[in-house]
Amino acid sequence: MLSDTHQHVLQLDLLGTPQAWISVEQAAVHHASGTVVWVDGDGPLRTLRGGWNAVTGRQSAIEVFPIIAVGGHSRINLFDVAPAVTRRKLFQRDRHTCAYCSQRFADRDLQCEHIVPASRGGPWSWMNLVAACGACNGRKAARTPAEAGMPLVYLPYVPSRFEDFLLAGRSIRADVHDWLAVRLPKGSRLN
Ligand SMILES: [Zn+2]
DSSP, rough: OOOOOOOEEHHHHHHHHEEEEEOOHHHHHHHTTTTTTEESSSOSEEEEEEOOOOOOOOEEEEOOSSSEESSOOOOGGGSOOOOOOOOOHHHHTTTTBBTTTBBBGGGGGGGEEEEEEEGTTTOOOOOOOEEEEEEHHHHHOOOOOHHHOOSSSSSOOOHHHHHHHHOOSSSOOOOOOOOOHHHHOOOOTOO
């Protein structure tokens, strides 16, 4: 079972809002149950062969595209849900750049830095977290940027739904990446 998003299908709702990364098999189930309303992408990701039709003598086939829009109601209103913050997604949002010294670092040399320190009630949230290198994080310690005299070189923001799916994908097909990228809000650092 491949786990990278290269082999995964981006599932949208009718309005084109990303819902989930699903497997080719899960996408095939949507096709088979007739809930796929439209598809997108450069071409089929995979063609799955089904049973033989006794009348026509032909084998059924389902072409699974990398982007599918599925009808029906989503269980939750995704616009009400802020994307969860993870270390990986935070570093991607901030382009692996320390918010204080503006140098670029590898994942292992970056830390999730609370702008308002956690010890002073600063939350684990998109708006209170930035990527910072170990040296800057240590120097700032349990102070605010103003107290430490360390202004942020960029500002935090909450990623949109489209950005969140880009941030979560490890290896996204070029056509799916482009589909998401053209829908990013102005000012996104992922542009
Ligand atoms: Zn730094």
